[in-house]
Each structure stands twice: as structure tokens, then as C-alpha cells.
Amino acid sequence: MAVPRTWGTAPELMRQALPDARELEVHPGDTPDPVGEQQKSPLPWVVQKHADRVLLLLTKRCHMYCRYCFRADHQPGGSDDPTPAEWSRMLEFTKRSGASEVILSGGDPLAIRDEKLYSAIDGVRSGRAPVIRIHTRAPITWPSRVTAELVAGLAARAPVWVIVHCNHPAELTPAVREALGRLVDGGIPVLNQSVLLQGVNADPAVLAELCEALVALRVFPYYLHHPDAVPGNAHFRVSLEQGRAIYRELAGRVSGLALPRYVLDPPDGSGKRDV
Numbered sequence: 001m002a003v004p005r006t007w008g009t010a011p012e013l014m015r016q017a018l019p020d021a022r023e024l025e026v027h028p029g030d031t032p033d034p035v036g037e038q039q040k041s042p043l044p045w046v047v048q049k050h051a052d053r054v055l056l057l058l059t060k061r062c063h064m065y066c067r068y069c070f071r072a073d074h075q076p077g078g079s080d081d082p083t084p085a086e087w088s089r090m091l092e093f094t095k096r097s098g099a100s101e102v103i104l105s106g107g108d109p110l111a112i113r114d115e116k117l118y119s120a121i122d123g124v125r126s127g128r129a130p131v132i133r134i135h136t137r138a139p140i141t142w143p144s145r146v147t148a149e150l151v152a153g154l155a156a157r158a159p160v161w162v163i164v165h166c167n168h169p170a171e172l173t174p175a176v177r178e179a180l181g182r183l184v185d186g187g188i189p190v191l192n193q194s195v196l197l198q199g200v201n202a203d204p205a206v207l208a209e210l211c212e213a214l215v216a217l218r219v220f221p222y223y224l225h226h227p228d229a230v231p232g233n234a235h236f237r238v239s240l241e242q243g244r245a246i247y248r249e250l251a252g253r254v255s256g257l258a259l260p261r262y263v264l265d266p267p268d269g270s271g272k273r274d275v
């Protein structure tokens with residue numbers, strides 16, 4: 001189990017990365033497909049919940065395997081990446097869909113090589129110009145992945161938006177701040193999504209510090225996700241009542257610019273909605 005070399009050893013960080021015996025417990029409410037992706041998957045490695053957006057899973061690999069992740073059941077096991085034939089079908093589907101936004105996700109799309117990532121973006125773009133969103137935790141868990149070459153490659157393929165995933169202000173180490181700065185300075189819009197996690201950030205003061213630090217780094221705090229009920233992650237979950245109370249207090253502490261939308265993604269696959 002890899003813990004990012006740039007991370008500190010704060011318990012809030014270790015809990016996200018290290019296995020815990022409580023993952024073996026079975027809890028009421030555990031849902032194998034908590035955000036309804038399987039029913040919205042028209043073919044392997046593709047999820048489409050909305051007519052104007054298509055989500056492509058470029059790999060199952062990540063730089064760090066977060067213990068609460070709703071795609072935890074995707075790792076390990078099976079093939080790590082789409083085969084060339086599967087990739088051709090994914091591209092064909094994406095082009096036919098007419099989607100105006102294509103989300104590259106995984107796994108972590110920055111766990112694949114630059115050339116392969118560029119070829120994915122260029123393939124999706126051929127003949128059309130959808131906005132590309134790259135959902136990645138790499139700038140937080142493996143900031144050296146954000147090289148000057150990668151930033152230039154993404155900037156050359158604008159519009160490309162990068163959506164990072166940071167949960168706690170202690171994750172914003174100097175190396176992470178520099179990586180985020182490289183993206184923003186390179187002209188890449190950067191947004192953040194966090195997951196509300198018991199034992200990590202279920203505290204308005206911690207969230208306020210995180211969101212204000214992100215704004216100072218020119219990263220927009222986009223979403224605060226209610227935790228998904230993945231089997232094995234019950235010790236991370238907060239109730240809706242707890243979540244609402246935390247969010248109300250957060251809203252009283254930070255400016256509108258630093259206030260993310262508090263959303264949940266229900267198991268019926270209908271997509272995110274405000275809590």
C-alpha cells in the first residue's frame with residue numbers, strides 16, 4: 001500500500017491510505033454500486049448518466065488507493081486498462097453520443113503515460129471539440145507527476161479542466177502547492193472536490209481551512225461529496241444530519257467563493273444532487 005512520499009504522518013492522512021480491520025465489517029446500508037454506475041454503463045469502461053456528458057475510465061490504476069473510494073471494488077482484479085479494441089469502442093461510443101463534455105477518470109487518468117493521455121484526448125476530440133475534464137488525485141498524492149511538459153501538453157489541448165481531489169489542509173504540502181501552481185500558471189482551470197469523511201475532515205473548521213487555502217491557491221472548491229456507502233467504508237461515513245450541520249456551519253464561516261456545493265450521488269444512477 002503506497003502512501004504518498006510527500007505526505008506527512010497526520011492521522012487524518014494515514015486513515016485515507018492505510019487498511020483498517022473495520023473494512024471487514026458488514027453494515028446495513030452497504031451498497032456494492034453506491035452511485036449507480038453499473039446500470040449507467042453502456043459498455044465496459046464507459047459511464048453515461050447525462051445526455052451531454054460521457055465519463056471514460058482510462059485505467060483502474062491510482063497513485064494511492066483511497067480506502068473509502070466508491071470505485072474500490074474496481075481494484076485490484078481484472079485488467080488494469082482498456083484493451084485497444086475496448087478503447088476503439090469507447091471512442092466510437094463517445095463520438096456518437098454527441099456529448100459536449102467528456103470526463104476522463106479511473107482510477108487516475110494521470111496514472112497513464114503522457115502520450116497515451118494525449119492520444120485519448122485527441123481521439124475524443126477528432127472532428128469535434130468537447131470540453132475535457134480530467135478527474136485526478138495525482139497533483140495531491142503524486143505532485144511530481146505534474147511536470148512542465150504535462151502542463152504544456154494539456155494547455156495545447158484546451159479546453160481541458162483539471163478536477164483534483166483534496167480532503168484535508170495537511171494534504172496541501174509545499175510540493176502539492178507547487179504542482180497546483182504549475183497547472184494554474186499554465187492556464188489550466190483547476191477545481192477541487194472533497195469527500196466528507198469521518199475521522200478526516202468532518203469538522204467545519206478543517207473544511208474552512210481547506211477551502212480557504214484552495215482559493216488562495218486559485219483552485220475553486222467545487223464539490224463536497226456526501227460519503228458513498230461502499231462496503232467496508234462505514235467507519236468513514238457521516239449521517240445526512242451530521243453532514244448538514246457541518247455544512248451549515250461551514251457556510252457561516254467562509255465566503256461564497258470558498259463554499260463548495262454539498263452533494264450526494266444516489267445509487268439509482270440519476271447523478272449528483274444538492275443535499
Ligand code: SF4
Nearest residue numbers: 062065066069107137
Ligand atoms: S485516487 Fe481517486 S479513484 Fe483512486 S482510489 Fe483514490 S479516490 Fe479512488
